[in-house]
Amino acid sequence: MATVNIRRDVTDPFYRYKMERLQSKIEGKGNGIKTVVANLPSVAQSLARPPAYIIKYFGFELGAQTNTNPKDDRWIINGAHQADKLQESLDGFFSRFVLCKDCKNPETVVNIKDGRILLDCKACGQITTVEIRHKLSSFVLKTEPKGGKKGKKEKMSRRDRAKLEASGENGSVAGTSPNDSNEEQDLPDDDDAEHEIAAGSDDEFTKQINEDAKHIETTNGGPKADEWQMDTSAEAVAARAKNLPSDLQRSLALDDDEDGEANGHSIYDEFGVWIDEQAKEKGGVSKIDDVEIYKKSADLGIEAKYKTLTVLAQTIFDDEIVAQIPKRAGMLNKMISGQEKHQKAFLGGIERFVGNDHKDLITKVPQILMTLYQEDIITEEIAKPWCGKASKKYVDIKTSRNVRQAAEPFAKWLEEAESDEDSDDE
Ligand SMILES: [Zn+2]
Incomplete structure (x- = not known):
């Protein structure tokens, strides 16, 4: 079977990601004319x-009726549609x-x-986010519970339940029902995060979040209405991002796009x-509560991602950073x-913070690092090599040299x- 690069704009014959060329056949006549996509399952795979x-x-793209659940694996689009038209449409689906x-x-997982x-x-x-206004997006959202996420979620719940049992708490912590099938359907999506927290350590921060989670569960049971109304379109986010300090923009995908498009x-x-x-x-970064920040990251599904730490280092501090670190x-x-990885990403954010937008704070670098070290946020194993070698990963090399020299x-x-x-040991 002939294969094509799944990104047709990539002409490299050694491009890793290939799929079968779409095979379609026009059948029938008149009003009954239809296009059968013979190898759709293979392409989809x-x-x-x-x-x-x-x-x-x-x-949606061709304005035609389709069958979405054929028993005989005959995938049909009503009307006559040429193969090249379908392939073009498929390109749109990819992107x-x-x-x-x-x-x-292309190695992405839908969540x-x-x-x-x-x-x-999986690569970077x-x-x-997928544009939510496309008609297919509503279809994806509607059909989601039957999709691949279930397995992962069930695994998680089971693991969390085990942890809950181990810590001697019962399943009511995050408002969960012990019943498997209920759990799958009734819980809001951001519950994963709350599970994690409920099952975790019992430090002050965790307790605080648990209290909050319970509150949300009883009052609402779902995401807050105002979060739904936030305009998350690419244009809206791009517009908001323009108002950010330059060092934060650097972390954003806006100027990062290899094709130079800010889509x-x-x-x-x-x-x-x-x-x-x-x-x-x-009226100030100090006024934003830790719990709010954490919950926002959990809502976005990035509370455990290392890149989140880079963003935090650049956004949750101001001139009072040395005093603010212990509070955070x-x-x-x-x-x-x-x-x-998370520590390094955090230091990268700190490097941008002092190296680009708060250059006046560069003399405070030793104090900042010392405080991070004393609060156990950064370990010696990470701090030492970091101080010793400049890198252009987060800032330009000259800035990095300045920051590390200051350290x-x-x-x-x-x-x-x-x-x-050492001498104590001897
Ligand atoms: Zn990527």
Whole structure:
């Protein structure tokens, strides 16, 4: 069977992602004329999407009726449609519902969260959104519970339940029912996050969130109405992002797009924009509650992602950063939970914060690092090599050199502390 690159704009014959060329056949006459897409299941499999999504997409694009659940695997579009027209339409489906909006890789997983369709990219780690106004989006949302998410969710619930039992708490913590089938249908989507929290440690921050989660569960049982009304279209987010400090914009997908088009926006952009707006509304970053920030990240499905830490480092502090770090330590520790990648991403955000937008704070770099270290947000294993070598991953190399040079007193202190320890041991 002839194969084509699933991104037809990529002409490289060695491009990894291929699929069968779409095979279609026009059958019947007059009013009964129809187009049968013979190998739709195979094409759908290459794209890791249900065939029903694709046939439905054709239907919407071509303004034709389709069958979305054929018993005999005969996928039909009413009317006569030429193969090249279908292939063109399929390209649109890829770019809208498969390709990562950030890196254009097709290895994405569809996640549905709060009435939004998210593409979780296995290649670059970004989570981008699918345009919700496309007709297929409502179809995807409507058909979601039967989809692939179930397995993952059930696994999660079971694991969480095990954890709950282990910690001696009962299943009512996050308002869950012990009944499996109820759980699948009745819980709001953001419940995963609340499960995690309910099952986790019992530090102050966790307790606070649990209280909040219970409250939401009893009063509402779903996402807040105002969250639904937020305009999350690419244009709206891009417009909001323009008002952000330059160092934050750098983290956004807006100027990151390899094709130079600003068509995609990421969930991280949205998160950063949200914090920025909250700060403006409340009259300062310190006024935004940790729990609110955490919950927003959970709503967006990025509470456990390392890139979230980069956004946080750039948005939750101002000139008072040294005093603000200990106050945010509970949340930061929860979200970093000792992971190296997360610590590095957080330091990357700090580097942007002091290197680009708050250059006057560069003299405070040793204090900032010292506080992060003392609050156990950053470990010695990560801090030491970080201080020792500049990198152009988050800022330009010159800026990075400046920041890391400014960190020298802290690096020196770390070394001395270590040799003190050594001599104590002897
Ligand atoms: Zn990607």
